[in-house]
Structures are given as structure tokens and as C-alpha cells.
Amino acid sequence: MGERLTREDAAYVARLARIQLSEEELDRYAEQLADVLEHAAAVAALDTEGVRPTSHPLPLRNVMRRDEVWPCLDRDVVLAEAPAAEDGRFRVPRILGEPL
């Protein structure tokens, strides 16, 4: 399957996946991922012309229910597990990139 996964590819997917990696980790994971992909390439080479993909073992349909009000989890109970909360909301650091 094409060319072997490079260190740059590994750095790119780590960034997409929001995982900070050290230089040493990047070296190691790039090698390991490339090895696994070489094994996985066995499926890439198969002839699947005209075969439909399966996303799920069951024939899934949307599940409908009555629009009834149920008790749900209490907000304070949920927020109690948050790393930071304020005024009934999750508190996070700055989201936008521009300077404050």
C-alpha cells in the first residue's frame, strides 16, 4: 500500500488526534505504526470490486421513541466530575487564537 508511513505522517496524525508527543515517542510510534500498516495493507490489496461496505453487523435504523419528558442526570452531579466548572457550566481555557 503505497509508501511507508513517515515520521512526518505520524506527527500530522498526532496533531489531528490532539496527542502531544515527545521526539522519542514520535520516532517509536512512526516505526510501529508503519509496521502495523504494512500488515494491514494485506486487505488493501484484495479485490473488492462491487462489494458493499459493512459499517455495522445489524441492519440499523433510526430508533424512535415518544417525545416524553424523563428525569435526567442532575446538572450539579454531572459538573461535579468536571475538572473545572463555574456558574453551572464547564470552564475551559481560551478557545480562540487571537490575543486577549
Next chain:
Amino acid sequence: MTPGPASLLAAQVRAGERSAQEVVQRHLDALARIDPELHAFVTVLEDQALAAAAAVDTVVAAGRDPGPLAGVPVAVKDNMCTRGVRTTCSSRILEHWHPPYDATVVERLAAAGAVVIGKTNLDEFAMGSSTENSAFGPTRNPHDPSRVPGGSSGGSAAAVAAGLAPLGLGSDTGGSIRQPAALCGVVGMKPTYGTVSRYGLVAFASSLDQIGPFARTVSDAALLFDVIGGHDPMDSTSLDRPPPRTASVTGDGVDGCRVGVVRELYEDAEPAVRAAVSAAAESLARVGAVIEECSIPEVRHALPAYYLLAPAEASSNLARYDGVRYGLRVDAPDVESMNAATRAAGFGAEVKRRVMLGTYALSAGYYDAYYGQAQKVRTLIIDAFKRAYEQVDALLGATTPTTAFAIGDRVQDPWAMYLSDVFSVPSNLSGDPAVSVPFGSDDAGLPIGVQVLAPALGEPMVVRVGAVLEAAAPTLGQPRLADRALLAGSWEPS
């Protein structure tokens, strides 16, 4: 057929011959003595378990029905939510997380009178085949503490094998119930996808994940399956019809059943494992099953397809661990670096590898070649199984290519570790049920598991074949790390 230890204990508690509190206390005592070396448990629920047992005893004393699993201790894999009790997935990122609700299976256990005595160790987020990927250290194999118990549900398998609980719950995404069951010498069943609610099971790969039972006998596993199965409106993938009952048919035998021995499910196994599969097939033939050799070549593509599909789904499911709503947060000046620092500190190496692999398989330019192609291969495997089941009622193979390997042996080579799952992943891709049953041991005395597969909702068939194999299986040696009296089912009141 002889009742299993869970069934016997429940009968004694229901009849008032033993109290649930005595049963639970005796198991907690064994756990306190053996688990420091075994390390099957992440969290022990001493107070909650004794309180639940007392409640069962009150129901018995009042003459009401305490349920089919009255007073039976259960070891629950720590990726199933328990309200107010930490549920870690053996990950640093959830080390201190206390779910605000119970998984449906945990509610069903309680409703049946069963008592959760603890949460068991696993490979982090159920990703692994040895329980070495736990952030809290590996679980040991009760038959040889220098070896792995298998994984990812290694804690539940080891707990049941060591006698610390007669029943356990695991989850099986690519073999995570059956593989540790085989390596620890217990029974493990992956039910049909959709028969057991996944509400409250921390998601790994949603189109593959399935909760199922561990037990020391096939009949006990069937009993537990009957308790936990059934439609749940809280799980949109839950089947909307009742699953087949299994406990009542376990002893029905296999006279006239057609069983295919699948070449691709044993021929690459080590010699002792291959010999066990042959002996298992012969034992079925002796009691009237019609044995056919068969070949399903598409099964060979299952492992590579699985190791694209499961990581792809995992990379999406694990996006939720972002340091915002629950779990670990590592502070940083902006949200994106907070996410990345949190996930770097909270995830172990295997989880990082799988998330990266899945992200890659789903990324622009590679989606069709990897993920899309693996989904088509999944169809080929499903169709191949369907063709096989036009000829036979059940399929037989090995559960794993080898017996338990040494701790540390495969941690540096991910693909070598992944090969442990080569015989188990096909059933996850197809969604069909399969059970692993102990069938003798290798020269070192390590347990061997054989696997019975059937088409969707064929749980009655897998337990029938499984029970016949169990009855014919060579005796397995006692585990070195175990409570012998509890394994024998005979102990005096404390």
C-alpha cells in the same frame, strides 16, 4: 448436567442454607489474601458488596424471590459504569472518575440478586491482549504468575479462574472475553451483537463491542447471559426482541448437529492447541455430532481488517477525553494545547498508537484505501460465514494460537500482540456469538481454549456444543494462585 458454582451458591442462598453475607464475605476474604499477587482487581467494593448481600438476605428472610443469582459475587470489568464507584478503564485519564449512573448490565445483576464485589483490571480502554496495557500494572495468570492472563478482560478472567468470584463480566471487541478465558482456563462467551445492552459500557469500537459472561462452567455462563441479555431502550443498537434463552438448553447435547472444523481457525496454532481442537472434534463425534472439515479462506483477512476498523472507531470514540467534562485535565494556556497535553499524560502507549492508527486510516487520502476497504472486507467475511452456516449448525476452532505467554514478551512488538486475536476477531466482525471452553493444557500445564461459533442468535447452539466439550475435556490442573476451597465449592461458614 451438574450445576456450576454460581448456580449452586444461588440455590443455597435462595433456600436459606447460606446467607448472601457469608458468601460475599468469604469471597472478599479470599480476594484480600490472593489479589495482592494476582492483581485482578482495580477497585474492591467491600462495603457496598456486604450491604448488597445484606439486602439479599432481607429479601430471603421476608420470603420474597431474591432472584436467580441471589448472593452470587460477580467481578465486573472496570469499563462498565458503576454509580458513585470509580470506573477507570485502567487509564490515568479516568483514574478518579465516578460515573453518575450504572450500566444496564450492572442494574440487571443487582435485580437478579447478584453482588458486584469489585471492578477488574483490563488493558487500558480494552485495547490489548495481555492486561499489560493497564495503567495500574498487569494482572497475573493464576496458572503461572509469570505469564499474562490474556486480555483485555484479564482481570475478570483471572478472578473467576482463581475462585475470587464464580462469575465475571467482560467486554469483547476482538476477543477480549474469549482470549483471556482460554488463557486462564475458564468459560467466556461473546454473545450476538445487540443481545446485551452496551449502555454504560465505555465505548472502544462501537460496531464490535459486546458485553458477555465469564464463568467456570458453561451452564453458569448461560445463566449469566440470560440475566444480562434483553432489549434496552437506552442502547439504540440493542435488539428489539428477546435474545434466546440458554440456561434451559445447555444440557441438550449435540446428537445430529453438524459442526464444521474450520482450518483457518486452528492450522497456524501451536501443536498442543491444534491437538486440542482435533480431540474436541472427536469428542463431539462420539456423542452424535456430524463433523465436517471446512475452510473459510476469508477468515484470514479478518485480523488486518480488524486492526483498521477498531482503531478507526476508537479514534472517534476516544475524542471525548478532552479534559473538559470529566477525567484528567492538564492545564495549558489555550484549549487545544490543554487537549493535547491532557491526552499525552492520560493515555498510555497502546491507546496513543491505536488512536493515531485510526486517525490515519480515516484521514483524507487514506480513507478509501484503508477504512473503506476494511469495511468491504468485513462484508466478505460476513458472507463467507453465511455460506458456511448453510452447511453446518456450528463451527469449531481454537480460541488462541498459543497458550499464555510470559509477561513482557510481546509489549515491544504490537503486531505480535495483535496476533493473539487472530482466531477471535472474525466473530466480532460478523457480530455472531462464540464461546471459549477450556479443553486440556499444554506440556507446561497451561490451559488451552477451544472455540465454538454459531450464526447470529445461535447462543443455544454454542452453549450446547460448549457443554459437551466441557464434559469431554481433559482435567485441568489447579491454578497456583487460587482459593482451593472456593474452587471446590466446599467451605465452612466463617
